[in-house]
Amino acid sequence: MVGVVGCGLMGAGIAEVCARAGLDVVVAESGSGAVDAGRRRLEASLDRAERNRKIPSAANVLERIRVVDGLAELADRTLVIEAILESEVAKTQVFAQLDKIVEAPGAILASNTSSIPIMKLGTVTNRPAQVLGIHFFNPVPVLPLVELVPSLLTGEETTRAAQAFVRDVLKKHPILAKDRAGFVVNGLLIPFILAAIRMLESGFATRDDIDEALVRGAAHPQGPLALADLIGLDTTKAVAESLYEEFKEPLYAPPPLLARMVEAGLLGRKNGRGFHTYE
Template identity: 75%
Template sequence: MTSIERVGVVGGGLMGSGIAEVNARAGKDVVVVESTAEAVEAAHQRLENSLKRAESRGKIDSAAAVLERIRVVDDLTALADRDIVIEAIVEDEQAKTDLFRRLDEIVTSPDAILASNTSSIPIMKLAVATKRPSHVLGVHFFNPVPVLKLVELVPSLMTDTDTTERARAFVQDDLGKTAIDCQDRAGFVVNALLIPFILSAIRMFESGFASAEDIDHGLVLGAAHPQGPLALADLIGLDTVKAVAESLYEEFKEPLYAAPPLLARMVEARLLGRKTGRGFYTY
Protein backbone atom coordinates (compact mmCIF):
# COMPACT_ATOMS: atom_id res chain seq x y z
CA MET A 1 0.00 0.00 0.00
CA THR A 2 1.50 3.33 -1.11
CA SER A 3 2.21 5.63 1.83
CA ILE A 4 0.98 9.21 1.97
CA GLU A 5 3.70 11.75 2.76
CA ARG A 6 2.84 14.85 0.69
CA VAL A 7 -0.48 16.37 1.75
CA GLY A 8 -2.39 19.20 0.14
CA VAL A 9 -5.20 21.15 1.78
CA VAL A 10 -7.44 23.56 -0.13
CA GLY A 11 -8.81 26.19 2.24
CA GLY A 12 -7.01 27.66 5.22
CA GLY A 13 -9.98 28.50 7.41
CA LEU A 14 -10.79 26.92 10.74
CA MET A 15 -11.13 23.39 9.35
CA GLY A 16 -8.44 23.60 6.68
CA SER A 17 -5.83 25.01 9.04
CA GLY A 18 -6.69 22.35 11.61
CA ILE A 19 -6.28 19.59 9.01
CA ALA A 20 -2.96 21.09 7.94
CA GLU A 21 -1.80 21.28 11.55
CA VAL A 22 -2.51 17.64 12.43
CA ASN A 23 -0.74 16.51 9.27
CA ALA A 24 2.33 18.63 9.95
CA ARG A 25 2.40 17.44 13.56
CA ALA A 26 2.42 13.89 12.15
CA GLY A 27 5.52 14.72 10.10
CA LYS A 28 3.83 15.21 6.72
CA ASP A 29 4.92 17.73 4.12
CA VAL A 30 1.90 20.05 3.83
CA VAL A 31 0.85 22.62 1.23
CA VAL A 32 -2.19 24.78 2.01
CA VAL A 33 -3.80 26.72 -0.84
CA GLU A 34 -5.86 29.84 -0.24
CA SER A 35 -7.56 32.13 -2.73
CA THR A 36 -5.82 35.48 -2.07
CA ALA A 37 -2.62 36.86 -0.54
CA GLU A 38 -4.66 38.23 2.38
CA ALA A 39 -6.20 34.81 3.01
CA VAL A 40 -2.72 33.24 2.84
CA GLU A 41 -1.51 35.58 5.59
CA ALA A 42 -4.61 34.92 7.72
CA ALA A 43 -4.19 31.14 7.38
CA HIS A 44 -0.50 31.34 8.26
CA GLN A 45 -1.32 33.42 11.33
CA ARG A 46 -4.07 31.00 12.35
CA LEU A 47 -1.64 28.08 12.14
CA GLU A 48 1.10 29.91 14.02
CA ASN A 49 -1.26 30.89 16.84
CA SER A 50 -2.65 27.37 17.19
CA LEU A 51 0.79 25.76 17.20
CA LYS A 52 2.11 28.22 19.79
CA ARG A 53 -0.84 27.35 22.03
CA ALA A 54 -0.07 23.64 21.56
CA GLU A 55 3.57 24.27 22.45
CA SER A 56 2.66 26.27 25.57
CA ARG A 57 0.45 23.40 26.74
CA GLY A 58 3.15 20.79 26.15
CA LYS A 59 1.33 19.11 23.25
CA ILE A 60 4.28 19.59 20.88
CA ASP A 61 7.97 20.30 21.42
CA SER A 62 8.41 23.10 18.89
CA ALA A 63 5.78 25.17 17.07
CA ALA A 64 8.46 26.51 14.74
CA ALA A 65 9.56 23.00 13.71
CA VAL A 66 5.99 21.99 12.83
CA LEU A 67 5.35 25.26 10.99
CA GLU A 68 8.41 24.61 8.81
CA ARG A 69 6.59 21.61 7.34
CA ILE A 70 3.70 23.81 6.10
CA ARG A 71 3.67 26.08 3.07
CA VAL A 72 0.66 28.38 2.57
CA VAL A 73 0.29 29.67 -0.99
CA ASP A 74 -2.33 31.12 -3.33
CA ASP A 75 -1.48 28.91 -6.32
CA LEU A 76 -3.53 25.74 -6.83
CA THR A 77 -0.86 24.26 -9.11
CA ALA A 78 1.39 23.88 -6.04
CA LEU A 79 -0.67 20.73 -5.36
CA ALA A 80 0.55 18.93 -8.48
CA ASP A 81 2.86 16.51 -6.63
CA ARG A 82 0.60 15.71 -3.65
CA ASP A 83 -0.26 12.14 -2.58
CA ILE A 84 -3.59 13.34 -1.19
CA VAL A 85 -5.46 16.63 -1.51
CA ILE A 86 -8.13 17.41 1.08
CA GLU A 87 -10.71 20.01 0.09
CA ALA A 88 -11.91 22.20 2.98
CA ILE A 89 -13.58 25.15 1.31
CA VAL A 90 -17.05 26.68 1.76
CA GLU A 91 -19.92 24.18 2.05
CA ASP A 92 -21.25 24.91 -1.43
CA GLU A 93 -21.82 22.12 -3.96
CA GLN A 94 -21.01 24.16 -7.06
CA ALA A 95 -17.81 25.58 -5.58
CA LYS A 96 -16.65 22.13 -4.54
CA THR A 97 -17.55 20.56 -7.89
CA ASP A 98 -15.61 23.25 -9.75
CA LEU A 99 -12.62 22.71 -7.46
CA PHE A 100 -12.58 18.94 -7.98
CA ARG A 101 -12.68 19.46 -11.73
CA ARG A 102 -9.58 21.68 -11.47
CA LEU A 103 -7.78 19.33 -9.06
CA ASP A 104 -8.31 16.46 -11.48
CA GLU A 105 -6.35 18.42 -14.08
CA ILE A 106 -3.61 19.61 -11.70
CA VAL A 107 -2.71 16.62 -9.49
CA THR A 108 -0.38 14.48 -11.57
CA SER A 109 -0.11 11.13 -9.79
CA PRO A 110 -2.77 8.65 -10.95
CA ASP A 111 -2.68 7.14 -7.44
CA ALA A 112 -3.32 10.44 -5.67
CA ILE A 113 -6.44 10.62 -3.52
CA LEU A 114 -8.81 13.56 -3.94
CA ALA A 115 -10.71 13.89 -0.66
CA SER A 116 -13.44 16.21 0.57
CA ASN A 117 -13.94 17.41 4.12
CA THR A 118 -17.58 18.17 3.29
CA SER A 119 -19.96 17.66 6.18
CA SER A 120 -23.03 16.95 4.09
CA ILE A 121 -22.63 16.93 0.29
CA PRO A 122 -22.81 13.44 -1.29
CA ILE A 123 -19.36 12.41 -2.51
CA MET A 124 -20.64 11.05 -5.82
CA LYS A 125 -21.57 14.59 -6.88
CA LEU A 126 -17.89 15.56 -6.50
CA ALA A 127 -16.44 12.34 -7.90
CA VAL A 128 -18.26 12.60 -11.24
CA ALA A 129 -16.64 16.00 -11.83
CA THR A 130 -13.32 14.14 -12.23
CA LYS A 131 -11.90 11.49 -14.55
CA ARG A 132 -10.80 9.47 -11.50
CA PRO A 133 -13.94 8.80 -9.41
CA SER A 134 -12.29 5.65 -8.07
CA HIS A 135 -9.82 7.86 -6.19
CA VAL A 136 -12.35 10.29 -4.70
CA LEU A 137 -13.87 9.92 -1.22
CA GLY A 138 -14.97 11.89 1.81
CA VAL A 139 -12.51 12.31 4.69
CA HIS A 140 -14.54 14.36 7.16
CA PHE A 141 -12.72 15.77 10.19
CA PHE A 142 -14.40 17.45 13.16
CA ASN A 143 -13.80 20.84 14.75
CA PRO A 144 -11.42 21.48 16.49
CA VAL A 145 -9.39 19.12 14.32
CA PRO A 146 -6.31 18.89 16.60
CA VAL A 147 -8.55 17.83 19.52
CA LEU A 148 -11.37 15.66 18.20
CA LYS A 149 -10.40 12.11 17.28
CA LEU A 150 -13.18 11.19 14.87
CA VAL A 151 -12.94 11.10 11.08
CA GLU A 152 -15.78 9.89 8.84
CA LEU A 153 -14.64 7.93 5.77
CA VAL A 154 -17.18 8.20 2.98
CA PRO A 155 -16.53 6.22 -0.21
CA SER A 156 -18.92 6.69 -3.11
CA LEU A 157 -20.26 3.86 -5.25
CA MET A 158 -17.25 4.40 -7.53
CA THR A 159 -14.48 4.55 -4.90
CA ASP A 160 -11.93 1.72 -5.08
CA THR A 161 -11.52 -0.41 -1.96
CA ASP A 162 -7.77 0.31 -2.14
CA THR A 163 -8.45 4.06 -2.00
CA THR A 164 -10.61 3.67 1.08
CA GLU A 165 -8.06 1.47 2.83
CA ARG A 166 -5.18 3.86 2.03
CA ALA A 167 -7.26 6.69 3.48
CA ARG A 168 -8.04 4.59 6.56
CA ALA A 169 -4.36 3.80 7.16
CA PHE A 170 -3.48 7.47 6.69
CA VAL A 171 -6.16 8.67 9.13
CA GLN A 172 -5.60 6.02 11.80
CA ASP A 173 -1.94 5.02 11.59
CA ASP A 174 -0.41 8.34 10.52
CA LEU A 175 -2.70 10.92 12.14
CA GLY A 176 -3.80 8.91 15.17
CA LYS A 177 -7.51 9.47 14.54
CA THR A 178 -10.39 6.98 14.74
CA ALA A 179 -12.22 6.35 11.47
CA ILE A 180 -15.82 5.27 11.09
CA ASP A 181 -17.35 4.09 7.81
CA CYS A 182 -20.31 5.98 6.38
CA GLN A 183 -22.63 5.48 3.45
CA ASP A 184 -22.57 8.21 0.81
CA ARG A 185 -25.73 9.95 2.00
CA ALA A 186 -26.07 13.63 2.86
CA GLY A 187 -24.93 14.27 6.44
CA PHE A 188 -23.18 10.90 6.75
CA VAL A 189 -23.46 9.58 10.35
CA VAL A 190 -22.77 12.44 12.75
CA ASN A 191 -24.50 15.35 11.03
CA ALA A 192 -27.50 13.25 10.03
CA LEU A 193 -28.07 12.83 13.79
CA LEU A 194 -26.67 16.13 15.06
CA ILE A 195 -28.23 18.72 12.73
CA PRO A 196 -31.90 17.77 13.38
CA PHE A 197 -31.10 17.97 17.10
CA ILE A 198 -29.64 21.47 16.73
CA LEU A 199 -32.55 22.57 14.52
CA SER A 200 -34.99 21.36 17.19
CA ALA A 201 -33.20 23.49 19.77
CA ILE A 202 -33.37 26.53 17.43
CA ARG A 203 -37.11 25.98 16.93
CA MET A 204 -37.59 25.73 20.70
CA PHE A 205 -35.76 29.03 21.21
CA GLU A 206 -37.53 30.66 18.23
CA SER A 207 -40.95 29.76 19.65
CA GLY A 208 -40.16 31.35 23.03
CA PHE A 209 -40.47 28.00 24.78
CA ALA A 210 -37.17 28.53 26.64
CA SER A 211 -34.15 30.84 26.62
CA ALA A 212 -30.92 29.88 24.88
CA GLU A 213 -29.20 29.58 28.25
CA ASP A 214 -31.89 27.31 29.69
CA ILE A 215 -31.96 25.08 26.61
CA ASP A 216 -28.20 24.63 26.77
CA HIS A 217 -28.08 24.21 30.55
CA GLY A 218 -30.79 21.57 30.27
CA LEU A 219 -28.73 19.43 27.92
CA VAL A 220 -25.41 20.00 29.72
CA LEU A 221 -26.68 19.45 33.26
CA GLY A 222 -29.57 17.10 32.53
CA ALA A 223 -28.18 14.92 29.75
CA ALA A 224 -24.42 15.15 30.40
CA HIS A 225 -23.70 16.83 27.06
CA PRO A 226 -20.35 18.65 27.08
CA GLN A 227 -21.96 21.64 25.35
CA GLY A 228 -25.49 22.77 24.67
CA PRO A 229 -26.94 22.62 21.14
CA LEU A 230 -27.12 26.40 20.61
CA ALA A 231 -23.57 26.97 21.85
CA LEU A 232 -22.51 24.13 19.59
CA ALA A 233 -24.28 25.75 16.63
CA ASP A 234 -22.32 28.94 17.34
CA LEU A 235 -19.10 26.92 17.39
CA ILE A 236 -19.88 25.14 14.11
CA GLY A 237 -20.99 28.38 12.45
CA LEU A 238 -24.64 29.11 11.73
CA ASP A 239 -23.96 29.38 8.00
CA THR A 240 -22.53 25.86 8.06
CA VAL A 241 -25.48 24.56 10.11
CA LYS A 242 -27.87 26.06 7.55
CA ALA A 243 -25.90 24.66 4.58
CA VAL A 244 -25.87 21.15 6.07
CA ALA A 245 -29.58 21.37 6.86
CA GLU A 246 -30.34 22.39 3.28
CA SER A 247 -28.26 19.51 1.92
CA LEU A 248 -30.07 17.04 4.18
CA TYR A 249 -33.47 18.44 3.23
CA GLU A 250 -32.64 18.28 -0.48
CA GLU A 251 -31.69 14.62 -0.16
CA PHE A 252 -34.42 13.33 2.16
CA LYS A 253 -37.27 15.93 2.06
CA GLU A 254 -37.91 15.36 5.78
CA PRO A 255 -39.41 18.39 7.62
CA LEU A 256 -37.04 17.90 10.57
CA TYR A 257 -34.15 18.82 8.24
CA ALA A 258 -35.68 22.16 7.13
CA ALA A 259 -33.83 25.23 8.42
CA PRO A 260 -36.01 27.33 10.79
CA PRO A 261 -36.72 30.93 9.66
CA LEU A 262 -34.72 32.33 12.59
CA LEU A 263 -31.61 30.47 11.40
CA ALA A 264 -32.02 31.89 7.90
CA ARG A 265 -32.44 35.45 9.25
CA MET A 266 -29.36 35.14 11.47
CA VAL A 267 -27.25 33.93 8.54
CA GLU A 268 -28.52 36.81 6.38
CA ALA A 269 -27.52 39.21 9.18
CA ARG A 270 -24.06 37.57 9.37
CA LEU A 271 -24.69 36.57 12.98
CA LEU A 272 -22.78 33.35 12.44
CA GLY A 273 -21.59 32.50 15.94
CA ARG A 274 -18.08 32.53 17.32
CA LYS A 275 -16.38 33.41 14.03
CA THR A 276 -18.25 36.72 13.77
CA GLY A 277 -18.51 37.40 17.50
CA ARG A 278 -22.27 36.96 17.77
CA GLY A 279 -24.78 34.19 17.22
CA PHE A 280 -27.08 32.82 19.90
CA TYR A 281 -24.49 34.25 22.29
CA THR A 282 -22.10 37.20 22.16
CA TYR A 283 -18.38 36.43 22.17
Protein backbone atom coordinates in the same frame (compact mmCIF):
# COMPACT_ATOMS: atom_id res chain seq x y z
CA MET B 1 2.87 14.46 0.81
CA VAL B 2 -0.44 16.15 1.62
CA GLY B 3 -2.22 19.09 0.05
CA VAL B 4 -5.06 21.02 1.67
CA VAL B 5 -7.36 23.38 -0.21
CA GLY B 6 -8.50 26.18 2.07
CA CYS B 7 -6.87 27.56 5.22
CA GLY B 8 -9.94 28.55 7.17
CA LEU B 9 -10.81 26.99 10.51
CA MET B 10 -11.08 23.43 9.19
CA GLY B 11 -8.38 23.60 6.54
CA ALA B 12 -5.84 25.03 8.98
CA GLY B 13 -6.73 22.33 11.51
CA ILE B 14 -6.28 19.57 8.93
CA ALA B 15 -2.95 21.04 7.81
CA GLU B 16 -1.82 21.27 11.43
CA VAL B 17 -2.59 17.64 12.34
CA CYS B 18 -0.87 16.43 9.17
CA ALA B 19 2.24 18.50 9.89
CA ARG B 20 2.24 17.42 13.53
CA ALA B 21 2.28 13.83 12.22
CA GLY B 22 5.52 14.64 10.37
CA LEU B 23 4.08 15.11 6.87
CA ASP B 24 5.06 17.69 4.27
CA VAL B 25 1.99 19.90 3.76
CA VAL B 26 1.06 22.47 1.11
CA VAL B 27 -2.05 24.55 1.79
CA ALA B 28 -3.64 26.34 -1.18
CA GLU B 29 -5.57 29.56 -0.65
CA SER B 30 -6.89 32.18 -3.04
CA GLY B 31 -5.33 35.63 -2.87
CA SER B 32 -2.48 37.08 -0.82
CA GLY B 33 -4.84 38.26 1.94
CA ALA B 34 -6.20 34.75 2.47
CA VAL B 35 -2.66 33.31 2.38
CA ASP B 36 -1.51 35.71 5.11
CA ALA B 37 -4.62 35.07 7.21
CA GLY B 38 -4.10 31.33 6.89
CA ARG B 39 -0.48 31.57 8.04
CA ARG B 40 -1.53 33.66 11.05
CA ARG B 41 -4.22 31.13 11.95
CA LEU B 42 -1.71 28.27 11.83
CA GLU B 43 0.88 30.19 13.82
CA ALA B 44 -1.63 31.12 16.53
CA SER B 45 -2.91 27.55 16.87
CA LEU B 46 0.56 26.03 17.02
CA ASP B 47 1.75 28.65 19.52
CA ARG B 48 -1.16 27.68 21.78
CA ALA B 49 -0.28 24.01 21.37
CA GLU B 50 3.33 24.72 22.37
CA ARG B 51 2.28 26.81 25.39
CA ASN B 52 -0.05 24.00 26.49
CA ARG B 53 2.77 21.47 25.97
CA LYS B 54 0.88 19.54 23.30
CA ILE B 55 3.90 19.84 20.99
CA PRO B 56 7.56 20.52 21.78
CA SER B 57 8.09 23.20 19.09
CA ALA B 58 5.64 25.22 17.02
CA ALA B 59 8.47 26.35 14.74
CA ASN B 60 9.38 22.78 13.83
CA VAL B 61 5.80 22.01 12.79
CA LEU B 62 5.46 25.26 10.82
CA GLU B 63 8.57 24.33 8.83
CA ARG B 64 6.58 21.45 7.32
CA ILE B 65 3.72 23.70 6.11
CA ARG B 66 3.69 26.02 3.08
CA VAL B 67 0.66 28.25 2.46
CA VAL B 68 0.51 29.20 -1.22
CA ASP B 69 -1.70 31.21 -3.55
CA GLY B 70 -3.52 28.95 -6.02
CA LEU B 71 -3.74 25.22 -6.68
CA ALA B 72 -0.74 24.79 -8.99
CA GLU B 73 1.69 23.72 -6.25
CA LEU B 74 -0.50 20.73 -5.38
CA ALA B 75 0.59 18.88 -8.54
CA ASP B 76 2.95 16.49 -6.72
CA ARG B 77 0.70 15.73 -3.74
CA THR B 78 -0.35 12.09 -3.14
CA LEU B 79 -3.38 13.15 -1.06
CA VAL B 80 -5.32 16.42 -1.43
CA ILE B 81 -8.06 17.30 1.05
CA GLU B 82 -10.50 20.05 0.04
CA ALA B 83 -11.77 22.14 2.97
CA ILE B 84 -13.46 25.21 1.51
CA LEU B 85 -16.93 26.62 2.18
CA GLU B 86 -19.87 24.20 2.22
CA SER B 87 -21.05 24.93 -1.33
CA GLU B 88 -21.66 22.23 -3.92
CA VAL B 89 -20.90 24.63 -6.78
CA ALA B 90 -17.61 25.79 -5.25
CA LYS B 91 -16.51 22.26 -4.34
CA THR B 92 -17.26 20.77 -7.75
CA GLN B 93 -15.26 23.58 -9.39
CA VAL B 94 -12.29 22.80 -7.12
CA PHE B 95 -12.46 19.06 -7.86
CA ALA B 96 -12.60 19.66 -11.60
CA GLN B 97 -9.48 21.83 -11.30
CA LEU B 98 -7.65 19.36 -9.03
CA ASP B 99 -8.32 16.57 -11.52
CA LYS B 100 -6.31 18.51 -14.10
CA ILE B 101 -3.55 19.63 -11.71
CA VAL B 102 -2.72 16.71 -9.41
CA GLU B 103 -0.35 14.43 -11.32
CA ALA B 104 0.99 11.95 -8.75
CA PRO B 105 0.06 8.34 -9.76
CA GLY B 106 -2.81 7.03 -7.66
CA ALA B 107 -3.26 10.37 -5.87
CA ILE B 108 -6.40 10.55 -3.72
CA LEU B 109 -8.72 13.56 -3.91
CA ALA B 110 -10.76 13.95 -0.73
CA SER B 111 -13.36 16.38 0.59
CA ASN B 112 -13.93 17.51 4.15
CA THR B 113 -17.58 18.19 3.29
CA SER B 114 -20.05 17.55 6.08
CA SER B 115 -23.09 17.04 3.88
CA ILE B 116 -22.51 17.16 0.09
CA PRO B 117 -22.70 13.73 -1.62
CA ILE B 118 -19.24 12.49 -2.61
CA MET B 119 -20.63 11.06 -5.87
CA LYS B 120 -21.29 14.61 -7.10
CA LEU B 121 -17.65 15.53 -6.49
CA GLY B 122 -16.21 12.33 -7.94
CA THR B 123 -18.12 12.49 -11.21
CA VAL B 124 -16.67 15.88 -12.20
CA THR B 125 -13.25 14.19 -12.30
CA ASN B 126 -11.76 11.50 -14.52
CA ARG B 127 -10.79 9.49 -11.42
CA PRO B 128 -13.94 8.88 -9.33
CA ALA B 129 -12.38 5.67 -7.96
CA GLN B 130 -9.81 7.88 -6.20
CA VAL B 131 -12.32 10.33 -4.67
CA LEU B 132 -13.87 10.01 -1.20
CA GLY B 133 -14.90 12.04 1.81
CA ILE B 134 -12.51 12.49 4.74
CA HIS B 135 -14.60 14.46 7.22
CA PHE B 136 -12.83 15.88 10.28
CA PHE B 137 -14.49 17.55 13.25
CA ASN B 138 -13.85 20.93 14.83
CA PRO B 139 -11.43 21.53 16.50
CA VAL B 140 -9.43 19.18 14.29
CA PRO B 141 -6.33 18.90 16.54
CA VAL B 142 -8.53 17.87 19.48
CA LEU B 143 -11.38 15.66 18.26
CA PRO B 144 -10.35 12.09 17.39
CA LEU B 145 -13.18 11.09 15.02
CA VAL B 146 -12.92 11.13 11.22
CA GLU B 147 -15.75 9.97 8.93
CA LEU B 148 -14.61 8.22 5.76
CA VAL B 149 -17.21 8.39 3.02
CA PRO B 150 -16.64 6.34 -0.15
CA SER B 151 -19.09 6.81 -3.01
CA LEU B 152 -20.43 3.95 -5.12
CA LEU B 153 -17.52 4.57 -7.49
CA THR B 154 -14.73 4.83 -4.91
CA GLY B 155 -12.23 2.00 -5.19
CA GLU B 156 -11.60 -0.35 -2.26
CA GLU B 157 -7.89 0.45 -2.43
CA THR B 158 -8.66 4.15 -1.98
CA THR B 159 -10.83 3.45 1.06
CA ARG B 160 -8.20 1.18 2.63
CA ALA B 161 -5.47 3.78 2.03
CA ALA B 162 -7.61 6.50 3.65
CA GLN B 163 -8.33 4.27 6.66
CA ALA B 164 -4.63 3.58 7.11
CA PHE B 165 -3.78 7.28 6.77
CA VAL B 166 -6.28 8.36 9.41
CA ARG B 167 -5.61 5.49 11.83
CA ASP B 168 -1.88 4.91 11.49
CA VAL B 169 -0.49 8.31 10.46
CA LEU B 170 -2.83 10.81 12.12
CA LYS B 171 -3.65 8.48 15.06
CA LYS B 172 -7.35 9.31 14.81
CA HIS B 173 -10.39 7.01 14.83
CA PRO B 174 -11.95 6.42 11.38
CA ILE B 175 -15.51 5.24 10.86
CA LEU B 176 -17.12 4.36 7.52
CA ALA B 177 -20.28 6.16 6.45
CA LYS B 178 -22.56 5.71 3.45
CA ASP B 179 -22.57 8.45 0.82
CA ARG B 180 -25.77 10.18 1.87
CA ALA B 181 -26.20 13.76 3.00
CA GLY B 182 -25.06 14.34 6.57
CA PHE B 183 -23.24 11.01 6.86
CA VAL B 184 -23.40 9.65 10.46
CA VAL B 185 -22.69 12.50 12.85
CA ASN B 186 -24.54 15.35 11.13
CA GLY B 187 -27.43 13.07 10.18
CA LEU B 188 -28.02 12.75 13.93
CA LEU B 189 -26.70 16.08 15.16
CA ILE B 190 -28.29 18.65 12.83
CA PRO B 191 -31.94 17.66 13.53
CA PHE B 192 -31.13 17.90 17.26
CA ILE B 193 -29.71 21.42 16.86
CA LEU B 194 -32.63 22.50 14.65
CA ALA B 195 -35.08 21.24 17.28
CA ALA B 196 -33.34 23.44 19.88
CA ILE B 197 -33.55 26.46 17.55
CA ARG B 198 -37.28 25.84 16.99
CA MET B 199 -37.77 25.57 20.75
CA LEU B 200 -36.11 28.96 21.21
CA GLU B 201 -37.97 30.45 18.25
CA SER B 202 -41.35 29.37 19.61
CA GLY B 203 -40.65 30.87 23.04
CA PHE B 204 -40.97 27.48 24.71
CA ALA B 205 -37.69 27.99 26.63
CA THR B 206 -34.89 30.56 26.84
CA ARG B 207 -31.50 30.22 25.20
CA ASP B 208 -29.73 29.65 28.51
CA ASP B 209 -32.30 27.16 29.79
CA ILE B 210 -32.10 25.11 26.59
CA ASP B 211 -28.31 24.92 26.73
CA GLU B 212 -28.13 24.35 30.49
CA ALA B 213 -30.74 21.60 30.27
CA LEU B 214 -28.59 19.50 27.97
CA VAL B 215 -25.37 20.21 29.88
CA ARG B 216 -26.79 19.52 33.35
CA GLY B 217 -29.47 17.02 32.44
CA ALA B 218 -27.88 14.98 29.65
CA ALA B 219 -24.14 15.39 30.43
CA HIS B 220 -23.45 17.15 27.12
CA PRO B 221 -20.23 19.19 27.17
CA GLN B 222 -22.13 22.18 25.76
CA GLY B 223 -25.70 22.98 24.81
CA PRO B 224 -27.09 22.70 21.27
CA LEU B 225 -27.23 26.46 20.66
CA ALA B 226 -23.63 26.92 21.82
CA LEU B 227 -22.68 23.98 19.61
CA ALA B 228 -24.37 25.61 16.62
CA ASP B 229 -22.27 28.71 17.32
CA LEU B 230 -19.13 26.58 17.37
CA ILE B 231 -20.00 24.85 14.08
CA GLY B 232 -21.00 28.17 12.53
CA LEU B 233 -24.62 29.09 11.85
CA ASP B 234 -23.92 29.39 8.13
CA THR B 235 -22.48 25.87 8.08
CA THR B 236 -25.37 24.55 10.20
CA LYS B 237 -27.83 26.06 7.73
CA ALA B 238 -25.94 24.70 4.71
CA VAL B 239 -25.88 21.17 6.14
CA ALA B 240 -29.58 21.37 7.01
CA GLU B 241 -30.38 22.46 3.46
CA SER B 242 -28.40 19.53 2.03
CA LEU B 243 -30.23 17.12 4.30
CA TYR B 244 -33.61 18.59 3.43
CA GLU B 245 -32.85 18.53 -0.30
CA GLU B 246 -31.99 14.83 -0.13
CA PHE B 247 -34.67 13.53 2.26
CA LYS B 248 -37.48 16.15 2.18
CA GLU B 249 -38.15 15.52 5.88
CA PRO B 250 -39.49 18.57 7.80
CA LEU B 251 -37.09 17.96 10.71
CA TYR B 252 -34.19 18.87 8.37
CA ALA B 253 -35.64 22.20 7.17
CA PRO B 254 -33.73 25.23 8.52
CA PRO B 255 -35.99 27.23 10.90
CA PRO B 256 -36.68 30.85 9.91
CA LEU B 257 -34.73 32.12 12.94
CA LEU B 258 -31.59 30.36 11.71
CA ALA B 259 -32.02 31.75 8.19
CA ARG B 260 -32.50 35.31 9.51
CA MET B 261 -29.43 35.10 11.75
CA VAL B 262 -27.27 33.98 8.82
CA GLU B 263 -28.68 36.80 6.67
CA ALA B 264 -27.77 39.23 9.47
CA GLY B 265 -24.21 37.93 9.62
CA LEU B 266 -24.63 36.45 13.10
CA LEU B 267 -22.58 33.33 12.44
CA GLY B 268 -21.41 32.28 15.91
CA ARG B 269 -17.90 32.03 17.29
CA LYS B 270 -16.25 32.73 13.95
CA ASN B 271 -17.33 36.39 14.03
CA GLY B 272 -18.17 36.93 17.70
CA ARG B 273 -21.97 36.67 17.85
CA GLY B 274 -24.54 33.97 17.26
CA PHE B 275 -26.97 32.65 19.84
CA HIS B 276 -24.30 33.69 22.37
CA THR B 277 -21.81 36.56 22.27
CA TYR B 278 -18.05 35.92 22.29
CA GLU B 279 -14.92 38.00 22.90
